[in-house]
Structure formats: C-alpha cells, structure tokens
Amino acid sequence: MSDTARTRGAHHVGLTVPDLAKTRAFFVDTLGYQQVGEVPAYPAVFLSDGATMITLWQAANPETAVPFDRKNVIGLHHLALGVENVDALDDLYGALQTNDDVAVEFAPEPLGDGPAQHMMCAIPGGIRVEFIAA
Numbered sequence: 001m002s003d004t005a006r007t008r009g010a011h012h013v014g015l016t017v018p019d020l021a022k023t024r025a026f027f028v029d030t031l032g033y034q035q036v037g038e039v040p041a042y043p044a045v046f047l048s049d050g051a052t053m054i055t056l057w058q059a060a061n062p063e064t065a066v067p068f069d070r071k072n073v074i075g076l077h078h079l080a081l082g083v084e085n086v087d088a089l090d091d092l093y094g095a096l097q098t099n100d101d102v103a104v105e106f107a108p109e110p111l112g113d114g115p116a117q118h119m120m121c122a123i124p125g126g127i128r129v130e131f132i133a134a
Helices: 020-030 086-097
Strands: 012-017 034-039 044-048 053-058 079-082 103-110 117-122 128-133
Touching (some): 012 020, 020 044
Parallel strands (some): 012 053
Antiparallel strands (some): 044 053, 103 117
C-alpha cells in the first residue's frame, strides 16, 4: 500500500441502469450479492458482495437515455470484479451463457502474459463488466 496515496480503495461504484429490477436481479441472483439498502423514491438499491458495494440508480427515462459507447464517450469503460479462482470464473461463464439478459463479449482467456484469466460481458442494461481470476 502506498504511504502517499490519499485514498484507500473504492468505497462503492454507482451505476445508472435502464431497468433497476432486472439489474438488481442480476447482481443478487447471478452474482450472489446481498441488498443492503434502498431508496424507493429515488429509486436506488445498494448491493454488496462483502467487499465491494454497488449502487444502482434507475434512469429517469430509459427510452431516451443515451447508451454508453466505450470508444467515443468519456466515462466508465467497464467495471472489473474479482472472482476467487479460475474454476469460479469458468463456473460464472457457464451461468452467464444461459442468462438471456447478458451478452458475453469473450470467454475466459489469459490476461496478458501472467497467470490471471479474465472474461468480459455486458450485463442487463448494457454495462460492460469484466471478471478476473488472478
């Protein structure tokens, strides 16, 4: 850990989504997150895997919202989440392939020249998420 860095890791990541219920279900049912709070009037839900908190906000008008273009828009390119090991990554890949609301961009493959493996997908609403087994 750096002695000069003014921060100590991410507190949470906030994502605006077109379908709050569908994206919440992905994190809870597919990834095993727990819902730790919500603000129905906002509307928003707060989810955690015990290490990372994700805040999901409902887009006010999903029909007119502009989807993110990773090559032409400034902003979150993707969210990278760690998984326990390569077996867990392969198991998650299998689960994602059967989820109609997820588009797998690429299957687990080596990450650079090291021993880590990763895969990329678009979760409900089109947000890109990378899963990494280091």
